[in-house]
Amino acid sequence: MVSSLSQLSFFFFFLFTTLCNSQPYLQLPLLHIHPSPTPTQALSSDSLRLSLLHSRRRRRSAASPVVSGASTGSGQYFVHLRLGSPPQPLLLVADTGSDLVWLRCSACKSCSRRLPGSAFLARHSSTFSPFHCYDSACSLVPGPDPNPCNHTGLHSPCRYSYSYSDGSTTAGFFSREATTLNTSSGAPAKLSDLAFGCGFDVSGPSLTGPNFGGAQGVMGLGRGPISFASQLGRRFGNTFSYCLLDYTLSPPPTSYLRIGVPKSDVVSKLSYTRLLLNPLSPTFYYIGIKSVSVNGVKLPVRSSVWALDKNGDGGTVIDSGTTLTFLPEQAYRLILTAFKRSLKQVASPAEPTPGFDLCVNVSGLGRARLPRLSFALVGGSVFAPPPRNYFIETMDRVECLAIQPVDSGSGFSVIGNLMQQGFLFEFDKDRSRLGFSRHGCALQ
Structure with a gap:
């Protein structure tokens, strides 16, 4: 476990050295999209319990906008990021109740009939790389079977299967990829490698229905080693914060997810x-x-x-x-x-x-x-x-x-x-x- 955590921390070295020269923390906008005229169909549903999960020196900081998902009938808050080389824009649910960062992926090559941004196109990125099943990082995610390398072949990727309390699941390859974040300063922050789940099989009401608000995945912010907060946190004091601003206001205000602690009273x-x-x-x-x-x-x-x-x-x-x-x-x-x-x-x-x-x-x-x-x-x-x-x-x-x-x-x-x-x-x-x-x- 320790060696895997060290690897994940090293993956973010480029991000940290870039941010230390420009800002003392990472700030990502949180987007809260307003409720539809009949929000009760979404808000009274237990399916919105997305994250009730499956199983058992000097500090610097990093902030990103968080937006509400209410205008789509969702009660979630979202974070934008761009994944891959060249970067593909994607929208993720910000979730403190789960660990895994995952995205809906597509293996298609031409994708001429697919709407832009509806999934991450792994084959269109020159930096996409699944972890091997023998990689120590593979032990950090639940798999479809006890032996992650029971699939034949020398290049067997790390397969994951992640479930939520209502039976919704995401399954695919546990991977790493170059990631670009839109920060509040307007300057993009680039991560050399983000460990994430590339989901080719996504099912269940929490992840496929209207409550998901058109998002392509989830940004897990939980306490485990594979969460977004944990992967970045070791260089930012293992601290993150957010404000979720009032969803009833129009236009919806922008709040922020911050990795690290800004200098403030x-x-x-x-x-x-x-x-x-x-x-x-x-x-x-x-x-x-x-x-x-x-x-x-x-x-x-x-x-x-x-x-x-x-x-x-x-x-x-x-x-x-x-x-x-x-x-x-x-x-x-x-x-x-x-x-x-x-x-x-x-x-x-x-x-x-x-x-x-x-x-x-x-x-x-x-x-x-x-x-x-x-x-x-x-x-x-x-x-x-x-x-x-x-x-x-x-x-x-x-x-x-x-x-x-x-x-x-x-x-x-x-x-x-x-x-x-x-x-x-x-x-x-x-x-x-x-x-x-x-x-x-x-x-x-």
Whole structure:
């Protein structure tokens, strides 16, 4: 494993030496494309839980725009990159809940009938190279069978098969390729080799339906060694951050994914909580919730409801690849009851939109009067998102609670990207902590 990580770090040497002369961190635009007129068909669907995964010195930094996918009916955030020589433009979902960077690939030669950008054309690149099945990097990805070299031939490529919780899969060759990123400064940053999955077989609702928003793949930002954040992170302090700006604004604002830490006083304003590690699901960024309150009143939820147990069940994950927030059944029911009691005094109920348990007519009612939710976290910090982060407009003047229940005994809680909007989140893997603040997004 160590030698494989060293190889991957060496692959990015050209990128780092280039960026160190121009900017102290990598900044990539995050694109959030606005919801369609009927977002509930996408946003109430569990298929948007894209990333609920398959199986068990002086710091510099690097930023890229992140864009919302709501205008296509998707609740995802996207990152642009250009892959290959010559570069081919592609769009990837930014996902902290998975490790693999992968793209839909095509082996066709002429591709005269294929729409530009619908897939990465491996044969059109002079720098595309699959890892060999005996390469140490091949052991970093799950394969279709226990023996990665059971295929005949001296040049057998490394085959991978990566699955998501709803059964969606991507399979193909684990490869390396020259990559160009569009940074916020306008100057492209070139990576000499990016380890990624070249997917020739992609299936399942999370990866092929309208919720995928026209993306060609996923940029895994998880804690594993093959994630985009890990491949770049060793030279940038093993830290990355992002802001997911409000998807309801039009035109959609641009926020950024930053690899590394810029010199800014925003860091001093961050609140921190410890990142927990689940050995059975090492990909995920777990945080510890101690309690939940509605309008400042602590709800009677047992601490065991939030706990990560010895079997790897339970706990709470911060996930940019999931849209809605999923909380344990017991906590969810108490929140629902408290919200209904609070709203009974200020708003009239609305017919529930399919997929949501609570909807209210907000005609004449400002969002400031909606119930206030807050989470007390391990370490003493409090995460208190505004109501727009957990109420979503499903039709004109009708707001629905964008939180869903999950069985505490068989799943884990998820703080989705809707709940994260408007906060700066900093993932510090060396110190194993998550920083967050309502300040700093405008500075990106």
